[in-house]
Amino acid sequence: MKTLTSGEIATYCDVNLRTVIRWIESGKLKGFKLPGRGNNRVLVSDFVSFLEHHNIPIPDDLQSEISPSILIVDDEMPVAKSIQRVARRGGFESHIATGGFQAGIMLSQYNSKLMTLDLSMPGMDGYSVIQFVREQPKYKNLKILVISALDDISLERAIDLGANAALSKPFANGELIETIEKFMFE
Amino acid sequence: MKTLTSGEIATYCDVNLRTVIRWIESGKLKGFKLPGRGNNRVLVSDFVSFLEHHNIPIPDDLQSEISPSILIVDDEMPVAKSIQRVARRGGFESHIATGGFQAGIMLSQYNSKLMTLDLSMPGMDGYSVIQFVREQPKYKNLKILVISALDDISLERAIDLGANAALSKPFANGELIETIEKFMFE
DNA sequence: AGTGAATGTGACATTTGTGACACTCTTTTT
DNA sequence: AAAAAGAGTGTCACAAATGTCACATTCACT
Numbered sequence: 001m002k003t004l005t006s007g008e009i010a011t012y013c014d015v016n017l018r019t020v021i022r023w024i025e026s027g028k029l030k031g032f033k034l035p036g037r038g039n040n041r042v043l044v045s046d047f048v049s050f051l052e053h054h055n056i057p058i059p060d061d062l063q064s065e066i067s068p069s070i071l072i073v074d075d076e077m078p079v080a081k082s083i084q085r086v087a088r089r090g091g092f093e094s095h096i097a098t099g100g101f102q103a104g105i106m107l108s109q110y111n112s113k114l115m116t117l118d119l120s121m122p123g124m125d126g127y128s129v130i131q132f133v134r135e136q137p138k139y140k141n142l143k144i145l146v147i148s149a150l151d152d153i154s155l156e157r158a159i160d161l162g163a164n165a166a167l168s169k170p171f172a173n174g175e176l177i178e179t180i181e182k183f184m185f186e
Numbered sequence: 187m188k189t190l191t192s193g194e195i196a197t198y199c200d201v202n203l204r205t206v207i208r209w210i211e212s213g214k215l216k217g218f219k220l221p222g223r224g225n226n227r228v229l230v231s232d233f234v235s236f237l238e239h240h241n242i243p244i245p246d247d248l249q250s251e252i253s254p255s256i257l258i259v260d261d262e263m264p265v266a267k268s269i270q271r272v273a274r275r276g277g278f279e280s281h282i283a284t285g286g287f288q289a290g291i292m293l294s295q296y297n298s299k300l301m302t303l304d305l306s307m308p309g310m311d312g313y314s315v316i317q318f319v320r321e322q323p324k325y326k327n328l329k330i331l332v333i334s335a336l337d338d339i340s341l342e343r344a345i346d347l348g349a350n351a352a353l354s355k356p357f358a359n360g361e362l363i364e365t366i367e368k369f370m371f372e
Numbered sequence: 373a374g375t376g377a378a379t380g381t382g383a384c385a386t387t388t389g390t391g392a393c394a395c396t397c398t399t400t401t402t
Numbered sequence: 403a404a405a406a407a408g409a410g411t412g413t414c415a416c417a418a419a420t421g422t423c424a425c426a427t428t429c430a431c432t
Contacts, residue, residue, distance in 0.1 A: 007378065014189040014227065015220065016421050021380070028221040037428055039379060055218045057229060059187055101315045104290015105322065124310070129287045136291065191420095193387060202412055207389070222419045225388060 002065065003041040006031075012047075012059050061141060064111040068184055070094035071112035073103045073129075074147070075121045079169075083116055083147070083176070090177045092184055100124040112142065114183045118169075119148035119158060127161055134162035143183040147171060188251075189227040192217075198233075198245050254299035254370065256280035259289045259315075260333070261307045265355070269302055269333070269362070276363050278370055286310040298328065300369045304355075305334035305344060313347055320348035329369040333357060 006024070010017040023029040024040050029050050031042040044065045051058050058066075070087050072094055074080040080096045087094040095110055097103035100121070107115065115133075119126035126146070133139050146158040146166040155166035165179055192210070196203040209215040210226050215236045217228040230251050237244050244252070256273050258280055260266040266282045273280040281296055283289035286307070293301065301319075305312035312332070319325050332344045332352040341352035351365055 005379080012187070013220075014187065017379075018381090018422085019220075019222070019420055022420085023221055034428095037380065037426095039428075050221075054221050056220075056227075057187070057218065099314060099318075100286030100288075100310060101290045102286075102318050104287045104292075105294060105318070106290075108291060108294035109324075124286060128285060132285075132288050132291070136295075138295070191388080203388070204390090204413085205411055208410080220419085223389065223417090225419065 002044045004044060004047055006040045006042075009042060009047060012062070013056065060111050061138065064113040064141070068092070068113040069110050070180065070184070071103065071107055071110060071115045072096045073100075073115060073121075074118040075099065075124075076118075079118070086173050086176050087180060090180055090184075092180065100129065103129075107139070107142075114143045114145060114180065116145045116147050117163070119146055119150055119154060127158065130158060130161045130163050145179060145183065147176075188230045190230060190233055192226045192228075195228060195233060198248075199242065252297060253279060255296050256366065256370070257289065257293055257296065257298040257301045258282045259286075259301060259307075260304040261285065261310075262304075265304070272359050272362050273366060276366055276370075278366065286315065289315075293325070293328075300329040300331060300366065302331045302333050303349070305332055305336055305340060313344065316344060316347045316349050331365060331369065333362075 004012075006020045007017055009015075009029075010020045013020070020029070021040060024031040024042070029042060030046040031040050033040055044062065048058060048062060048066050050056075051062075070092050072080045072083050072087070074083065074096070075098050077096070077098065080098065084094050084096060095106055095112070097106045103115075106112075117126055117129060126148070130144060130146075133142060133144065143165075144163040146155060146163045147169055148155060148158070148166065149169040152168070155168060158166050164183065167176060167179065190198075192206045193203055195201075195215075196206045199206070206215070207226060210217040210228070215228060216232040217226050219226055230248060234244060234248055234252050236242075237248075256278050258266045258269050258273070260269065260282070261284050263282070263284065266284065270280050270282060281292055281298075283292050289301075292298075303312055303315060312334070316330055316332075319328060319330065329351075330349040332341060332349045333355055334341060334344070334352065335355040338354070341354060344352055350369065353362060353365065
């Protein structure tokens with residue numbers, strides 16, 4: 001149930017804020033007003049259907065809202081598959097990347113909403129991945145779920161660097177699906 | 187997601203606004219309409235490809251939108267920097283990625299026309315990178331220039347997998363700039 | 373509580389879309 | 403060769419949509 005402000009919509013549509021407010025007032029764009037002074041909010045789903053209805057291109061970072069997917073980054077295929085199974089049972093689409101390069105490409109391709117990340121992949125520094133992603137404004141909404149066999153200190157460091165949560169491996173399926181759902185439903 | 191109005195395009199093309207609207211309506215120029223009375227907007231990228239398609243010179247201030255750049259993938263910063271120096275002297279913009287993940291993200295972020303790739307980065311298999319990129323239709327026009335200290339057999343294998351050229355390290359600057367220019371100018 | 377950024381509002385300035393028609397150039401017809 | 407037809411573009415006036423600006427208010431932080 002994520003919402004957008006009039007200003008955000010103005011940015012997305014490359015249009016003046018004044019115009020967005022007029023759209024909402026005239027009913028062209030469905031929205032609602034906050035109690036305060038009547039600041040506007042628009043449901044992402046309403047905004048997306050508004051865009052579709054007018055053939056306006058949909059920004060990349062909203063793509064992940066309408067068809068949210070999970071990117072599973074793990075070099076051990078069996079582990080990745082088992083994560084994927086849990087995700088699928090929860091009804092989520094997911095993709096597997098077994099290397100850093102593939103992960104980068106796929107992340108931008110699918111605009112995933114959530115990325116599960118193995119910290120200790122050979123030759124790939126999970127920390128620097130977290131750090132790098134967090135420097136990119138494009139992925140500010142990406143949720144990062146660290147899944148690692150390392151100790152708690154390491155997990156905490158990952159959180160400090162910007163991961164949204166961390167699970168120690170091996171993980172309990174119940175715990176995993178719970179965490180996934182938390183992030184996928186925002 | 188920067189967009190242009192019909193008026194701006196009219197100015198760029200030194201043409202009447204009426205004409206621009208007709209282009210859009212007839213489908214010659216891709217665009218979309220705002221909800222209000224149907225004011226037109228055109229994505230900069232669509233406009234640029236429209237210009238290219240009709241051999242119309244591209245205005246300077248749009249040049250930056252498409253200016254092709256080079257992505258330098260090498261974990262050794264000094265080597266990467268030296269490649270970058272050569273590229274800069276040739277007048278090419280370039281970016282450096284020191285890890286696979288960063289390379290993947292940057293490749294999609296910048297409009298890279300050429301990627302230089304070190305085959306033997308710790309924990310990152312250059313071959314699988316080539317293979318993966320070549321499977322992606324999105325990057326079918328990306329030129330891959332392998333720069334590696336490995337033997338000729340390895341370089342040949344890279345070519346077989348889809349690299350466009352290979353240089354052995356250490357490389358001669360003259361040779362490098364020559365190769366870069368060959369690919370950057372198509 | 374306080375402070376900077378974001379939002380809403382009104383009045384006003386600009387830009388844009390539309391329709392009808394004129395102009396130019398090329399192609400087709402006579 | 404002259405005339406006619408056609409396609410593409412420019413011009414004009416007007417209405418509608420959008421942008422701009424200043425300012426008050428509220429929001430989202432510390």
